[in-house]
Structures are given as structure tokens and as C-alpha cells.
Amino acid sequence: xxxxxxxxxxxxxxxxxxxxxPDLVDALRANSAELVSFCPEEAAGLGTPRPDARLQGGxxxxxxxxxxxxxxxxxxxxxxxxxxxxxxxxxxxREGCTVAYLKExxxxxxxxxxxxxxxxxxxxxxxxxxxxxxxxxxxxxS
Numbered sequence: 001x002x003x004x005x006x007x008x009x010x011x012x013x014x015x016x017x018x019x020x021x022p023d024l025v026d027a028l029r030a031n032s033a034e035l036v037s038f039c040p041e042e043a044a045g046l047g048t049p050r051p052d053a054r055l056q057g058g059x060x061x062x063x064x065x066x067x068x069x070x071x072x073x074x075x076x077x078x079x080x081x082x083x084x085x086x087x088x089x090x091x092x093x094r095e096g097c098t099v100a101y102l103k104e105x106x107x108x109x110x111x112x113x114x115x116x117x118x119x120x121x122x123x124x125x126x127x128x129x130x131x132x133x134x135x136x137x138x139x140x141x142s
Contacts, residue, residue, distance in 0.1 A: 001028060002092045002100035002131075004109050005039035007141055012039040016049035019103055021141055028101070036095045040084030040108045040127045043091075046077065053077055053107045055116045059123025060085075060107070064130060070107055071117065081108060085127040089134045100131050104140045111140035 006013045009020040028035060042048060051072035058068035063078060070081040085108065092100060102109035102125070107116075110125040128138045 001033050002036050002038055002088070002095070002097040002136070003028075004101065004103040004106070004141070005037040005042070006103055007101060008035060008037040010037060010039065012042050012048045013103075014041070014048070014050050014052050024101065024141060034095075036091065036097055038088050038091050040081070040088045042084075043087040044080040044084030046080050046084070051077075053081070053115070055107050055114055055121075055123070055125075059114055059116075059121070060110070060126040060129035061124060063126045064133070070126065081126045084108060085130040088127045089130050089136070092131060092136050093134065097136060099137045099139060100128075101139045101141050102128055102131075104142045111138045 006019040007021045009018050011018045051074045053072045056069045056071045062068035070078045108125045108127040111128050114123050114125050
């Protein structure tokens with residue numbers, strides 16, 4: 001199973017912190033799940049910490065379709081977010097992951113709610129969109 005690296009305990013969120021979910025990790029491991037930890041933003045070279053990102057013009061599906069962008073105070077980060085999402089799909093495919101546990105509200109990993117330039121909105125992040133399109137189930141973790 002793929003899991004957002006921040007949920008697995010790596011301090012890789014935009015603010016340099018983790019969003020560790022020890023109960024989730026323990027429960028998955030107790031069921032003999034092999035966890036593959038991945039951070040699409042770090043994989044794309046955005047570094048940690050990094051500027052806060054917001055979706056502009058739609059959700060991750062719209063970004064993948066070229067109808068929306070990912071914006072930070074430093075500028076347009078759309079290409080990096082797409083690169084990280086493609087790397088996440090490649091990693092999940094290579095490792096045989098059929099499910100991905102992802103950090104909710106993230107412009108990359110959000111499954112139901114994401115940060116946009118207009119605040120929190122219903123929708124998915126860029127990585128969640130590409131994982132779904134690749135047939136990988138996504139599970140939201142707050």
C-alpha cells in the first residue's frame with residue numbers, strides 16, 4: 001500500500017512537519033500490509049519546507065486535464081506537482097500497490113477536500129487524481 005510519507009512519520013509537509021498517524025500505520029502493519037512511503041512534492045524536487053501551494057481554477061483532476069494550475073507565493077508549481085504525481089503512480093505501479101492512503105486537504109494528496117485559492121473546496125489533489133486514473137484506490141486520512 002502506498003502511504004503519504006508525512007502520514008508515515010517523515011517530516012516532509014510544506015511546513016517541515018510530519019502528520020504522523022501512528023494508529024493507522026500500526027493497524028495497516030498489523031494486517032501484514034507492506035507500506036510504501038512516498039512524498040510527491042519531495043520527489044519532484046520542491047524541498048522541505050516549501051511554499052504553501054493552492055489549486056487555482058479547479059481541483060487536481062482539472063490540473064491533470066490542463067484546466068487549472070498549482071500556485072505558490074513563489075510562482076507556478078504546476079509542472080512540479082504533475083511530475084511528483086507521475087512519480088507516485090510509477091512507484092505505486094512498480095511496488096504493486098493497489099491502495100493509497102493519502103493526506104486530506106493537500107493539493108497533491110487530498111482525496112475529497114483540497115486547499116484552493118478560494119479556501120477549502122471539495123475535490124481531489126493532483127496525485128490523488130492520477131492514482132485514481134491508474135486504477136489505484138485512494139483513501140483519505142485527515
